[in-house]
Amino acid sequence: MRLRALAAVAAVCLLAGGLSTAQAASLAVAPSTLTTVNGQACTTSSLALTRTDAVWWGLGGFRGVRLTVPPACAGRALHVTAHQTGGSAVATGAVATLPTGSVDVAMSATYGGIFTSHALSVTIDGWYVATTG
Numbered sequence: 001m002r003l004r005a006l007a008a009v010a011a012v013c014l015l016a017g018g019l020s021t022a023q024a025a026s027l028a029v030a031p032s033t034l035t036t037v038n039g040q041a042c043t044t045s046s047l048a049l050t051r052t053d054a055v056w057w058g059l060g061g062f063r064g065v066r067l068t069v070p071p072a073c074a075g076r077a078l079h080v081t082a083h084q085t086g087g088s089a090v091a092t093g094a095v096a097t098l099p100t101g102s103v104d105v106a107m108s109a110t111y112g113g114i115f116t117s118h119a120l121s122v123t124i125d126g127w128y129v130a131t132t133g
Contacts, residue, residue: 047067065107
């Protein structure tokens, strides 16, 4: 009984779907391209950061960061994030295309200060870069 029911369902599916077959020669197929990328950070050295744009001599926090960009990192995108203790981001800053040498990054909000400990993290083209300062 179950076999007859299964055969009936299969027959209905075949009739509903049609009995035509596809021919590979009639299919439109575009050639694919494969791009390979060697990914690595532009520097393995630590970048020295200086907190800038102090509010009340730094007691109220900071609104910027200054760092020196190595020549290998010029032309790449930079992102800076200020994290509170516990890891939550409190301010961010970005430069779309880095110059060589010193660059000032404006942050989205005031971070740090006398009552708030914080840490800064930096990525260049998505790669984490160690920092000091």
